[in-house]
Amino acid sequence: MVYLTRLEHFNAAHKLYNPGWSREKNEEVFGKCANENWHGHNYDLYVTIKGDPDPDTGFLFDVKKLGEIIREHIIEKLDHKNLNLDVDFMAGKMCSTENLAIAIWQQLHAQLPPAVRLHGIKLYETPRIYVEYFG
Amino acid sequence: MSGNEKKVAVFRKEHFNAAHRIFNPKWDDQKNAAVFGKCSNPNYHGHNYELIVQVTGVTDPETGYVMDMKALSRITAEEVLEKFDHKNLNLDTEYFRDLNPTAENIVIVIYDLLRARIDLKLELKVRLYETERNFVEYPA
Numbered sequence: 001m002v003y004l005t006r007l008e009h010f011n012a013a014h015k016l017y018n019p020g021w022s023r024e025k026n027e028e029v030f031g032k033c034a035n036e037n038w039h040g041h042n043y044d045l046y047v048t049i050k051g052d053p054d055p056d057t058g059f060l061f062d063v064k065k066l067g068e069i070i071r072e073h074i075i076e077k078l079d080h081k082n083l084n085l086d087v088d089f090m091a092g093k094m095c096s097t098e099n100l101a102i103a104i105w106q107q108l109h110a111q112l113p114p115a116v117r118l119h120g121i122k123l124y125e126t127p128r129i130y131v132e133y134f135g
Numbered sequence: 136m137s138g139n140e141k142k143v144a145v146f147r148k149e150h151f152n153a154a155h156r157i158f159n160p161k162w163d164d165q166k167n168a169a170v171f172g173k174c175s176n177p178n179y180h181g182h183n184y185e186l187i188v189q190v191t192g193v194t195d196p197e198t199g200y201v202m203d204m205k206a207l208s209r210i211t212a213e214e215v216l217e218k219f220d221h222k223n224l225n226l227d228t229e230y231f232r233d234l235n236p237t238a239e240n241i242v243i244v245i246y247d248l249l250r251a252r253i254d255l256k257l258e259l260k261v262r263l264y265e266t267e268r269n270f271v272e273y274p275a
Contacts, residue, residue, distance in 0.1 A: 011266065013154035013181040013223075037223035038154035040181005042266050082154075082178035126152065126183050 003119055004060045005048040008070050010079035013040040014095040017084075038082060043100075044130075045074065046122035047108060051115070061116045073111045074104055097125045101133040109135070144191040145201045149211050151220035154181040155236040158225070179223060184241075185264035186215060188249060192257040202257060214248040238265040242273040 015038050016030040026034040033039070047070055051060050077087055083095040089107055093099050101123040109118050124130040157174040158167055167175040174180070188211055192201045218228055224236040230244045242263040250259055264270040 009266075011180050011182055013179040032221035035221050035223070035227070037226040038179050038181065039152050039221040039223065040154040040179065040183075041152055042183045080173035080176050080180040082176070082180065085178045086176070126150070 001050055002053060002060050003048050003050045004063065004066075005046050006063055006066050006070060008045045008047070008067070008075055009043060010045065010075050010081075011040065011042050012078055012081050012083050013038040014083035015039065016094065016096060018094065038084075041125050043078070044124040045070070045104065046120075046124075047104075048119040048122070049112070050117050050119040061113075066112075066116075069111050070108065073107050097123055097129065097131045098133075101131045105133050105135055140193040142191055142193055143201050144189050145204065145207070147188045147190075147204060147207045147211055149186045149188070149208075149216060151184050151186070151216050152181065153184060153219050153222050153224050154179040155224040155231075156180070157235055157237060159235060179225070182265050184219075185270075186211070186245065187262040187264075189260040189262070190253060190257050191260070192254075202253070207253075210249060210252045214252060215245055218248075238263055238269065238271045239273075242271045246273050 015035060016033040017026050017036075018029075021029075023034075023036075047066070049061055049066065053060055077089070081087055083090050083100065089103050090100065093103065101121045104123065105118065105121045108121075112118060118135065120135075121133045122130055123132075156176060156179045157171040159170075162170070164175075164177070188207065190202045190207060194201055222228060224231050224241070231240070234240050234244070242261050245263065246259065246261045249261065253259055260272065260274065262270060262272045
């Protein structure tokens with residue numbers, strides 16, 4: 001078993017705000033992350049797949065193709081966007097890093113060829129905060 | 136000041152997260168999109184900004200300090216972090232109502248805010264990273 005990781009990055013605005021709660025409760029729970037007019041991050045996304053190398057190519061999967069799939073289905077939808085307003089697959093969800101990592105997994109899982117096994121999503125919101133999701 | 140006094144630069148690193156939109160209100164959406172591309176997204180995008188404040192001067196013989204780093208930290212927190220962190224630079228700060236919040240303009244604003252609080256006998260330089268790969272410095 002080999003694990004292969006591709007790193008991509010995107011910049012986006014978001015806020016942590018539960019529309020079912022009052023503004024006071026949102027501020028109490030989410031603090032400055034609930035700022036009405038958004039704030040933003042430089043996100044780093046690590047996508048790890050796993051499997052055995054193909055005997056003919058030596059590849060687990062063509063990393064160039066993996067990069068294209070991530071860019072087409074994830075980065076183009078998230079980069080320089082507002083995660084709460086502009087992203088179809090985050091609609092109606094809380095825009096936490098946890099939920100974003102799960103949503104990225106779901107999007108990618110549906111797009112990768114059946115032979116490629118997705119192992120994990122590691123998503124950095126800041127250099128000091130990241131989440132991991134393994135499906 | 137005698138010629139043999141040695142200058143030392145001291146640095147304080149800080150960071151803040153903010154949303155912004157690169158947008159010229161005198162232009163229509165089409166021209167903004169043509170010039171600024173995805174940076175002009177009407178619903179904003181955002182960054183983790185890294186800030187490096189450089190203060191240069193001769194060490195004080197009484198303290199051994201160029202500047203008390205606790206004071207520099209406090210001034211940076213009051214003038215920059217409290218105003219910009221987890222904010223929308225276009226909407227939530229007074230500085231970018233009529234000024235495009237490019238990294239270039241942000242670094243000049245930060246410099247002016249800090250310059251007003253730091254002893255004029257000390258030199259000041261500010262470096263601002265918008266991403267790991269894009270950064271600006273003022274004065275140049």
